[in-house]
Amino acid sequence: MTQRTKRTVITGAVFVLIIGYALLLWRGPWWIDGAHLRERGLQPADGVVITGFRTTLVALGAGAVAALGLWYTHRNHELAQRQFEQTQEQFRLTQEQFTHTQKKDRDQTSLASEGQVTERYVEAIKLLASDRIAERLGGIYSxxxxxxxxxxxxxxIIEVLAAFIRENARIPSEPFETPLDYRAPEDIQAAFTVLVRRKAQDDGNAVLLTYADLRGISLRGGRFDSLVLGxxxxxxxxxxxxxxxxxxxSSVNFSHVAFYGGSLSGSAxxxxxxxxxxxxNVDMDGSVLQSANFKxxxxxxxSMRDVDLQNAIIDQTMxxxxxxLSPEDLAKAKIRNATHIPDRLISDPAVIRRLVECRREQESADSSEEEPSA
Structure with missing residues (x-):
């Protein structure tokens, strides 16, 4: 049965029910109880029977209409619930599809980005090997x-830059003097600057730069954390x-170096x-300065609180x-002549004893040097 035929049948049935109901209201009392009712000249008793029948019929009709309304409302509720569930399922499927598409796009973007990074990395490495300083600088900053x-x-990249410095900044094997106006080569300056101004989260394993020739380096800001520069x-x-x-x-050469602010605290x-x-104005708290030379x-x-100056040379030092600086820490150093020490330190008994010891040691060393010539 088609939907149109079904609607026609339902409409006809409703029409018949309405006609039947109207007929029952009109002629029902006589059809049901016609033997006791008059057709004409109705008496009060007949009116009671007719009114009671029609009232009952109206109540039944109202109940039927209410029941039909409840059924219709329930049916609509079930339809709405099914539609809501279907909508939810469709939304879930759409969301899953969107999530899958988003992940796929991210993966594709990540692959494309990694490919671009790889290409840029390869080009930068090629520039590092160039004979031209401008191209090497371009490779470093890339x-x-x-x-x-x-x-x-x-x-x-940190390891690559460290290797570049180790390869191109080797300390000459023969003795040499560093000129007064000496400046580090531009590519070494750039590579080292990039290393010291890297972000904190870039720290990993120690970066080995021992015995590197970094003379004439000039730095504003940055940090040496995790750099091994012995x-x-x-x-x-x-x-x-x-x-x-x-x-x-350890054993780093800082001769003729100017430090303005910054920190050496806790360094070896x-x-x-x-x-x-x-x-x-350098923070040197807690530094280990054993046998360091401050001539x-x-x-x-x-700030030199809790520094270890054991056998450090304080000679003609200002x-x-x-x-x-505490007297106890200074008293561990080798204090030589012509050294300017604040009054609060030079008047301390521990420092005075240390000055006397150092003078005797110096005199003993001088006399032992003179004996062979005699």
């Missing part, structure tokens, strides 16, 4: 840009607000050479009043 764009490649040379360099906190700087500076160095150095406004 690697820095890639390091910022790709967290996965940061460790590799035996490196920084002669004639300049550092403004650079953090060397916790760095391995065994046998470090600070001859003629200028240190102003003719200038220390102004430095230590200003603004430098924070």
């Amino acid at each position: 690697l820095e840009r890639i390091m910022g764009d790709s967290s996965r490649d940061r460790g590799t 035996g490196a040379r920084f002669d004639r360099g300049a550092f403004w607000d650079v953090s060397l906190t916790g760095a391995n700087l 500076l065994y046998f470090a050479d600070f001859q003629h160095a200028h240190l102003s 003719e150095a200038f220390l102004h406004g430095c 230590v200003t009043d603004s430098t924070t």
